[in-house]
Amino acid sequence: MNPMMEVKLELDLMRLLHGELPEERARELRAQMERDPALAEEYRRLQESWEDLALPPTAPVPPGFAQRVTARSRAEQTASTPGWVRTAAALALILGTIVGAGVGWTPAADPIQEEELSTVDGSLAESYLTTLEDLEP
């Protein structure tokens, strides 16, 4: 058999092994293997090599993976909010606090700081700090 035909036949054997050969050709090849022990042996060899390939189980999904990824995506989203929006929000917050203090009302706690403590990603806190940095001369 010429080398090209040999490669073609080996490719068909591989396709058969992987369930990728059209049914008609698969039937032909199975019949051919029954008549040709060398071809059947070639198929057995290919099958053994394929099944011999094994890798250990991979590490389990770390707990909280999806939440951490989501937190990072939120942080990115926040960071991509236009600067003027963040600046305006921070100014409004500061102005509100000053006005509140002027009329004798003091917030029980800085909600942003609370958020910083409670959120996994701290994205609001990050945005807050970035805004404050932006406001510095």
Next chain:
Amino acid sequence: MGADLPTDPGWDALERVAAGDTGAFTGLVETHQERLLRLCERLLGDPEEARDAAQEVFLKAFRKAGEVRPMGQVYTWLYRIAVNLCFNKLRRRKLVRFLRFETDPEEPGAPAFDPPDARPDPISALEARRRWQSTRKAIAKLPDNQRAVLILVRFEGLSYRQAAEVLGITEGAVESRLFRAMRRIEADQDREDAQEKGAPRFPRTEGKR
């Protein structure tokens, strides 16, 4: 390639992600995290690096959610991002080693994670470890494009069509790469067997057919 075009509800989830629904994004990550982490670990050979890579894959998907054109299954799109990202990491790793004059013939198959073996029989456990080690070594020697095809088809159970979709190549190219990979692995194993036992495991004779 587009036979399963409208079926994957993941595309709707991605649309919601693009509209700013982070809950939809969490759901998407939860659906695909296991297979993505597994693929990255198979490609990189290191669970910690795989975690970083998988995270990066999802973040890229998050950024691209509004641009992607629904085609096939969402996971094949995510796989494509993962394969490209992992190969970039491997190339960087090789470059760093080259610049430091380091060699690592086992690369990328030296994972820090040593999986517990559930087999009660120590002989079969030993045999399993021998096979893992030999497969890792064989895969590490393959060129990137052959390694990717082999991992996707053999270990991720993808069809040729799906692997082609992930890699952006034709089914014929998948077949050819897989074929070359298997030939190479068999030749390596024959050589190893010959060195160990003095005889090849699968003796081949020229022109037997």
